[in-house]
Amino acid sequence: MEHDSVKQIRSEHEATAAAKKIFHNVARPGSKFIYLEDLMRFMREDEALRTMATFEDAYEHGRISKKSLKNWVLNAYRERKALALTLNDTKTAVNKLHNIINVIVGIIILIIWVVVLEIASSELIALLSSQLLLAAFIFGNTCRTIFESIIFLFVIHPFDVGDRCEINGVQLVVEEMNILTTVFLRNDNMKTTFPNSVLSTTPIGNYYRSPDMIDLIEFAVHVATPVEKIALVKQRIINYIVNRKDHWCADPLIVIKDLDDLSRIKFSLLATHKMNFHDMGERLERRSRLAEEMVNIFKELDIEYRLLPVAVNICNLPNSSRFPSTWTAAESSDKID
Structure with a gap:
């Protein structure tokens, strides 16, 4: 050992x-x-x-x-650690659930024992019944919450400890699971606690349980860019993705997304990772490498975006002896006159 x-x-x-x-x-x-x-x-x-x-x-x-x-x-260590934490939290939740069931079963046995042995009179039984009804009225909502949390935790079970989830548009990592609450860790390491009864009615996205996910990168070129250059850009981007077999699936898609005021063409690149987005750092690193390669391709092929020409009409020029530095010719002609 x-x-x-x-x-x-x-x-x-x-x-x-x-x-x-x-x-x-x-x-x-x-x-x-x-x-x-x-x-x-x-x-x-x-x-x-x-x-x-x-x-x-x-x-x-x-x-x-x-x-x-x-x-x-x-x-491998992080996955095993997350699995160990999940098993530990599940064991703790099961122990708490076991204690709750023991208390309920004990109360039921006590009531049956009192009724069978006829220890209590009818007046006492009526009093106890009224008290039970009062307790049910007071703690009914709590019992319902506990029941919904148990169903969410053990039946629905949408995540485990260590899973990266998306709730209400915010990415969170599961830190701790209890019967009534779940503790999440935000990207800035702030802990957030959600009641399980609320989570049971909230849509939850789980990155860890998702299949290979698609990344979207958008770029734009000038509308006057030759078609041959655009085709060459597409081919070189696709070749880069296909050659990176360890990171990307060999089925990228480049499509025209929109035309912006007839001045530029917007493209969308859809590339499928050979992973999901549970490891967000690895995803961003792969995306960054692809974006850097695209920038290099644009530079090598002289792809650039130019603004449309703007007509400027000068209606009145004030009298002044000061000219811009580039107007040397105009300044010298004025001195000759």
Whole structure:
């Protein structure tokens, strides 16, 4: 047991240290990458190929970098940690529910026991019944709330601890789940608590349970841009996405979205990630790389946006000896006159 406890990773720092140790044990001495031949020392060729496909950029370049290995180990640690927190919160909620049921069952058994043994008189039973009706009237809303929360938590169960969700247009990460409430963490690390009875009637989007998601990037070109250049821009953008098989699906779509005052053409690029948006940092990084590549393509092909010419009519020019710096010719002619 002590030997197994040493191997457990309990923090992101330990996960990073474990990734470095794995890299140095698998890679050849002095090498900055892990190659397919290095993996084949520990597994079969088909297993090594599947392993390469799980790391970022590894399948495309035929090697695993330190950064890719570290990110993979960190993601694995975070997923396992989220799973452990989910199981812990579920166990806590089940224990609380068990205590509530025990109290209810105890009261019912007590009432049945009193009635069967005829310990209480009819007047006492009537008094207790009236008190129970009063308690039901007072705590009826609370019991309903508890029942709705239990159904939401154990039957509907739209999320787990660690899931990135969208509620009322705000992205939140599930931090803690209780019977009556759920605690979320906003992007700025502010904790927000929602009653489960309210969440049961609120539309909830779950990024973690979503399939591969689509990203939208819009750009515009001048209306006078040649059709050949536009076609070349489309082709180069599509080629970049297709060549990044680890990040993007090979079915991007570039369509004309709108014409703006006959001065520019607006395009929309729809590209499908090979991931959902649960890891928002990774999504933004991939989107940023694609946008940078698009900017480079625009510069290389001399694609630019020009404003429409504006007619300026000068009706009256005040008498002044001061001229703009570019009007040197006009100033010299006035001096000659």
